[in-house]
Amino acid sequence: MTQARIPQDDKCNGWYQLLDKPASARRLNSCEDVDWLVIGAGFTGLAAARRVAEIRPGERVMVLDALRVGQGASGRNTGFVIDLPHKRDLEGNNVTRKQKLLALNRAAVSDLGELVTLHGIDCGWSLAGKYQGAVGERGLEYLDHFETLLKNFNYPYRRLERDALEPILGTRHYAAAIFTDNTALMQPAALVRGLAKTLPNNTELFEHTPVVDLSHSGGQWCATTPEGKIRATNLLLGSNIYSQEFGFLKHRVLPVMTFASMTRVLTDKEMALFPTGPHHFGLTPADHAGTTVRLTPDRRLIIRNQYRFVPRYHDDLAERLRIRQGHRDSFDIRYPTLSHVPFIATWGGACGLSRNYTAFFGKVGENAWMSGVHQSVGAARGTISGKLMAELATGQNSSQLADMLAVSGTPALNPPQPFLSLGVKARMKHAAWASRAEL
Template structure:
């Protein structure tokens, strides 16, 4: 299928801007054959390519990335690798399913930590845990519900009220928060770049090499790029929402973009209110539509909120001014004494959602497998599902693989346009209005 939309870098990603310039990209400019073709070098594709190369050391793996590693969605998140089941997964009644999700997420955290330590990847990796924060009455109701779920799940946590919380977060804006200890924090663009630089020798990585046409021809997968072509026996898709451009899970994915803004580095004086901070922290909102906050190891503050439905996978750049202003209002509500601190970057990152909150994992065609629609938790889910997708494709058997198959499903069909866009945008506006006190 010919691809109508090619990923583009808007050059706004604050995480990527902090990295040193990479070596010139290795582009595919010839016709080549491989045993395995992996499309997409984000968390899923990198894990899939690494694992299949480990399991089949005598076979050639080609990994194609449309951008530079770190410029896409995996390098644009807020830098959390969370072990807990996410949002509605945690709210479900099936305890066995929650335990499977927890085990899979912890496997992802452990796998990434092992690779970071083994290869010395400089990405600010830390098992710092995370805070789930509530601002007002609405947030506190969500926080109380979250606490009940943790108790039912028998998951250890610590609740902090404003007096104990404010020296950590550097603000009295939050009424309370719940701390859980097993989340890892990191610099996502640095992490995925490091993962790409340390792939096994039988993986050939090509960047700035988008797939413009993908077909099944004479029992092989044929991927055409602007300057070359790959023919491979097996196909692993780590391209998430872009996979529908190749005909996979069409009309079953909702491309949604979330936005973040990052300050410059804070001075010693500006760091004064963070008297109990262990040099960085991560906070997610108890109200799902609220604001995420991070203090990075290099003393930058990040504010993330606001969502947009992006059917063509990118936002209207003219809207960035309004989004940035919303971030500024959220920032100054929390840190009025830092009102003079400017934002250095504002960016968005696209993720794949589904109407029934179901992620996909499995076979999508002859010798073709895919993992995607990760419900905005791609760092953990993408990493573990990419690894297990390679195991599924190579005929392995494990408890982790059985758990992944058990917790995966088929995303629901979307209604046709224009009803889809109208419905999604209306729901997002309603959620933003209801959660305005937590923004």
């Protein structure tokens, strides 16, 4: 039996704060027998639960989440669902692998878009594409490299220089950017809440129901919660970094938290900075340690930068205040005429990285499957891998499933503490210093 640490909500997630207050959480307070237990109600867990319930409509599927849907990592990202392979994957020489990753990511964008339309999920979904921006010399070197990769991959794009970018981004801070289509922008907490509300009828969701112990014996998985217990024939893990608390991928995950700050709604006068419509966009940095910027459809600006290694999965409040000031500096240098506009929220969201930049997908035990360690691209990867995890577990065959297995692997083993923390923190500190002009 493994004792697990329980996720905590810091009540700082700006996306979640914008949602209407939900009905009271349904908590598990009984002993239940189910066919399928899904741990985690983020992009991965919800996609897995939906698909297994579709394939096995006569079987009982149960989803547990330690928090309310939207409070966890899936509701804390900056709201991108990106079709392109991650930077590290895009840099590889294996064109076939890159094509598989692109097809899988595009399937995720398509699947989510169809669910948003089918169920009328109000999450600001828009196939608006994204900009990859460069500020100074270092950023331009990265942007030129990105352009070369896109050319070699035969991926269509448009490059825009400072004058063309200014009316779109509302700032002359960026020297150049590359625009690519087929990235969706959305409100992540609203999206995952909508996905949870529209699960098939044979699926039950319990929130504020953390799994504190997980064991396997006699062909059954036994999950203990603070007030109940579940016996399940099959286990699907969408718990990402917390999966190692149950003994899966132990010492192979690097929990890293990224941070964002959100403004209040901009006034009509303030929106004059953005004369070129549509009045929302998403920009990621050419230098991966730089700054992400979003203008949302409801006229809020979001700044995201800075990373912290969080081996206990949570950040420090005093450190977050320093991070917020860093966001303020990044915001003011981009939008000096909006320096009076306050942030209404600053929050962090944890993601799973690995030292060899490898995501995991596959079987982890008897009748147990997992997808995780998604290298900061969890919206797309989590969605499609959750769906395919259910297909793998139910014995389905498809080209998509074969592709997912082909592009996945085993995250590298981490060195022991304290060497791990020292090494990761030193590397992050150096990256922040080297990329300071792009922040």
